[in-house]
Amino acid sequence: MPILVEAGWGGVIQWPWSITWTDISSRVDMVQGVTITRGAQDELSEPQPGGCTMTLDNQDGWLTPGNPSSGYAPWVRRNAPLRVSALVYPVRTGAGPWPLSQMADEFDGSAINPALWPNRYGGSSVAGGRLRIPLSPGVSSGVQSARSWTLPGSSVCARMTTAPKANGSSAALSHFILDGTTNGTRLGFQFNVATQVLRCVSMVGFVDAAGVDLPYSGIDHLWLRIREAGGTVYWETSPDGWDWTVRRTLATPAWASSQQLIVTLSTSRTGGTGDYTEWDYLGAMVYPRFYGTVNEWPVTWSGLQSSVSISATDLFKRLNRLPPLRSCLVEEVVNAAPLAYYPLTEATGSAAAGDLSGTTAGPLTVAQLGSGGTLELGTAAGPAAAADALPLLTPVSATAGKYLTSDLGQGFQDGSSRGWLMVEGWFQTTTPGRVIFGMSGGGGMSQHVWSLNASGALQAESSWDGFLSVSTVASGNLTDGAWHHFAYDEVLQRVWVDGVLRASTPVTLATELRQLTVGAYKGARLWAGSIGHLALYTVPYAAPIGAVLATHYAAGMTAYSGETAELRVARLARYAGVSSVTILGTTHDPVVGQGEAGSSVVARLREVEATESGRLYAERDYLGLAYQSRDLRYNPDAAAEAFAISYADLDTHSVELADDDQKLVNSIVAARPGGATQKVVAAESILAFGLYEQDMTLLKTSDSSVVDAAYWRISRYGNPAPELREVPVEAFTMPEYTDILAADISSYFTIFDLPEQAPVTEMRVTVEGYSETIAENSHRIQFRTSASATDSVWVLGDPVYGRLDYTTRLAY
Structure with a gap:
């Protein structure tokens, strides 16, 4: 199959x-x-x-x-x-001996292939489309090929679909082995069923003192492969038959280079009860x-x-159902996995502020100290890029007014005892000598307080069992009415203020912290101003994250305006829980800030894609995204194309050359957030075809880059050339089948020997997408394509792309 x-x-x-x-x-x-x-x-x-x-x-x-x-x-x-x-199974050609890369068996018949496996013993059989080798007590079972295979420059793989169980046996083995001419001279894989160890072996006299042992994983070691290249043997495993991991390497033994080999799949067991190993897909190439x-x-x-x-x-189903993004700052903090996080962005009139960490931390509620004063949520404008309004605290004095308090819960108390403390927060004030927040443990024996001293500098106060340590940060006076951010890392004992490392600040360790007060501590030093986005973390010693928390200043102030497109794509993917993003290409322009809350992660990703004329899509072999920059398509050449195919080999019932105005544009009005609105036209195109207008809003950081992007679009589509938009191929019967399977989005290929009615004898096209149907002995692929020449750019002195009459389009 x-x-x-x-x-x-x-x-x-x-x-x-x-x-x-x-x-x-x-x-x-x-x-x-x-x-x-x-x-x-x-x-x-x-x-x-x-x-x-x-x-x-x-x-x-x-x-x-x-x-x-x-x-x-x-x-x-x-x-x-x-x-x-x-x-794809290799085809054995010519007379033996054959390279191992031509060995294949689907095990789809009703019996073991006697030509491929002349030696069959111990009850081995084909069952359910798999080779089944019993593990019976006291019985050796297996299959062996003829001595007609060679290893140099070749490989053989198989999938151990069913791994046997020990079933009470003290010695049970399953082998995937290449045997030399001398008894006991062999290399391959040995699975010790009793100990659950997969061993990569190269034996002489049945002994290999340097064998590599792997704790067996039915996921990671599902596929096994022995490969030789350039004088080295590789033992490799894979979870999918596609992405291989090298487990052992060895200079190719002389016997393995010179001798014809036997392929053996075998088992043995001492005691216990019967079981079996099942193998499948021998020699298959997986796409x-x-x-x-x-x-x-x-x-x-x-x-x-x-x-x-x-x-x-694919992955986009999950991405499309995610809730709207919050502000860049909130997304960054949540993504850092705090143990307690209070954005303090509740609307005006709210009576409490909640925790967004998803742990057991309780809400912050308003508390009164003395009489008078106000605490109004949703009143003060927050950091520039965060957009959300934050609370405004207006006390009567340092000892009379309102503040916030919370029980952080048992989970935080336990975490603060086991891990190291990381904190971050934002504040705004014109009044020195006040407390931002404080934490304390049971009975007040431990405490940790962040405040501004009488000079307006940031300071940390920490105590355990009555011993007080006060550390002042060289931050300067922070009572200027502006928003400031600080982050502290207890592992590194460092403090960052507004994204800049200010000091290595030793603070006495405080543990078992549970009670939190925001805007005051122990009945004094009431905060006058605003506080927000308070986040508390505990982490292992090996995972300091203070430097990461320091970057949240840029998240709050600019939403990372100026970061390049590929970094923005990776950041947005991370918000969606996607850690794997493959970046292809090298041209990545800076983009403006991430934008306000309320848009979906996919919409934000598509904005970057459109701004950069890039391509974003889900991978087809694992859970991940791929992002291609526009230069990946520049000047395709024959050496890098996926394949070439004759027109006669296409499904000619559905081949069409398109020449219409579907993509035509000759007047573009382009703008960027906070920038100029500019117009770019192609006068010759307007004269020839009439006016075809388009508006573009791009996330560029300069007006000149907006114009460059508009010129890029208009130079490509002011007069589109005739193109093949659909290329149907019955790939299964093509000699280039594996090359066709490797083609993906932005791959290109050539159709040659076009009919005499075509304007040229061959056309190179770029893959934009495809629909395929895989059936028995059939694999029909309908490629959706565009003209590769659309992405040609001028190269000084190049014999093809430097010709003035061919292309003078400038890349950007």
Whole structure:
């Protein structure tokens, strides 16, 4: 079967390293096939969420949601992880001996292939499309190839689909081995079932004193591969057959270079009860096509025949359902995982301020000291980029007024005892000698207080069992009425003020902290002004985060205006819980601040993508995003193209050359936040085709870069050339099948030997997206493409791109 479909029963897509994948390929209706969509309609459209549909056999009821007798219960449910890969098996050509890279077996027949495995023993068989090798007490079982395979410059892989269990045995082994001509001379993998150790071995006389032992993982070691290249043997493992990790290397033994080898898959057991190892996909090359989650499990019946026609969506499904973003500052603090976080952004009239950490910290409530004074939430304008209003504290005096108090809870108390304290907060005042916030432990034995001294400098006060330590920070006078931010790291004993490291400040350790007061401490030093975004952290000694907290000053003041596009993309992805972002290309312009709260993370990502003429999409082989800068497409050349294909090899019933005004634009009015509104026109295009106008709002940091972006668009689409927008290929029958499978968004390829009616004999196109259907002995891909020449830029002195009559388009 040319496909591998796997369900991650019980797994969580956000934690891919913990998913145990179950092969459900045998259930797929390969007459209908598996259909996958990916990418954008054209280069001016946004890439859409990728989708996958297929019909699965449900005759045993195992795919019926809520069926308690299902072998997959209770995990047949919405958002179950799903991944799909195309499989390519090498073809053995010529006479033996053959390189190991030509060895393949799908194990799809009813019996073991006797030509490939002439030696079969101990009850080995094919069952359910897999090679099953028993582990029976006192019996050696396995299969062996003929001595007709060579290792140099070659490799062989297989998937250990079912790992055996010890079942009471003190000695049980499963092998994937290459045997030399001398008995006991071998290399490969040895799985010790009793100890659960996977060993990478290179033996002489059945001994390898330098073998590498790996604690066996059914996830990380699902696929095993032995590979030789350049005089080195590599032992590799993989969770998916695509992304390999080297576990051991060794200079290729002389015998492995010169001898013809036997491939052996075998088992043995002493005592215990019987079990088996199952192998599959021997020699398969894996090409990931989809990675996402199942939307639904609709069960249908045709008479007594039951099936499930599922649909699945990639990472963008999850991103699109996330709630609107809060301000950049709030998102940054929440993402740093505080143990207590009080933004203090509640609306006017609120009686309390809540914690956004998601822990056990209680709300901050208003408390009265003496009489008089006010504390009004939602009144004071916060830091410039944070936008949210913060509380205004107006006491009568240092000892009469209102403040806020909270019980941080048992969770924080325990955390402050086990970890190291990190704090950050914002404040604004014109009055020195007052307290920003203070914390204390049971009975007041421990305390930790941050305040401004009589000179307006930041100071830390900490005590344990009556011993008081006061440390003054060289911050200067901070009572200037402006917003200030501070961050403290107890591990490094450093303080940052307004994003700048001010001092290494030793503070006596305080533990078991639980009571929090904001704007006062112990009945005195009432704050006059505003306080907000107070966050408290505890971390292990090995994880100081103070320098990270210091960057939150920029989050509050500018929302990171001026950071480059790829950093913005990674930051926004992090807010969405996506830690893996692949950055492709090198041209990344600075962008303006992140923007106000209320927009979705996808909308913010798309703003960056549009501003930079880039490409953002979900990966097809793991949970992650890819972001391409515009220069990735500059000046495509034949050496880097994915493949070339003759027009005669296309599905010629649906090939069309388009020449219309769909992409035409010759007048652009472009603007940026806080900048000028400017107009760029292509006069010759207007004269020839009439006026085609467009408005653009870009997140650029300068007016000149806005003009550059507008010129870039208008130079490409003032007079678009005829182009192929759809290229259909029956890829499965093509000699270039693996190259076609490797093509992805922004890959390019050439169609040559076009019909005589075409304006040129060949055209190079760029992939914008595709729809594909993988069926039995068929893999039809409908590439959605654009003209690669659209992205050509002028290069001084280049024999192709330096010709004035070819392209004078300047890159930006």
